Amino acid sequence: AQSVTQLGSHVSVSEGALVLLRCNYSSSVPPYLFWYVQYPNQGLQLLLKYTSAATLVKGINGFEAEFKKSETSFHLTKPSAHMSDAAEYFCAVSRGGYSSASKIIFGSGTRLSIRP
């Protein structure tokens, strides 16, 4: 079975500082991994995804994430935070395929706040 743990329900950084949102996963098979962003009262938007190609994945809005199999981690980073990055971020895992077990499992989310 797949599972996702996001460390820290709330992260606050200063504008211009490094953003680091942590995600650890558990999967019995090579996983697909995703980061989604949710702005207030909106749906989720895909930031980036890992599908067994390059371990360093670049996404939209300057975000990137590195897949580390040995650490079962997929942390999200951005070198310099902008006020517009304030949102809820969800890490997610899927085993792929087509079955009830293949649906995407979401973490509990991390709310990112940016201090001026």
Add this chain to the structure above:
Amino acid sequence: EAGVTQSPTHLIKTRGQQATLRCSPISGHTSVYWYQQALGLGLQFLLWYDEGEERNRGNFPPRFSGRQFPNYSSELNVNALELEDSALYLCASTDKMTGGADGYTFGSGTRLTVV
């Protein structure tokens, strides 16, 4: 290309009433997923439909039900509404042929408020 569309955007109902929420997937996507996002509870998986059939459901009572139409659009029905059903309901679609590698595309959600 149109994204996943949900209607209505907001819905206010009285306790005990029924609510109907609608979702149109991206063209070519046959799988539709429903999630409930209540305050402080994250994303809770509700239902998965594909090719007109219910494929999987989450840990919700039977008063949460739905269906998928031949054009792959979907409807979520919530009967006998309770105050704790107040939440943002999100619909997502995916192309099952990619095996989930593309992730889901989400709609903007329906905000259901039960008073």
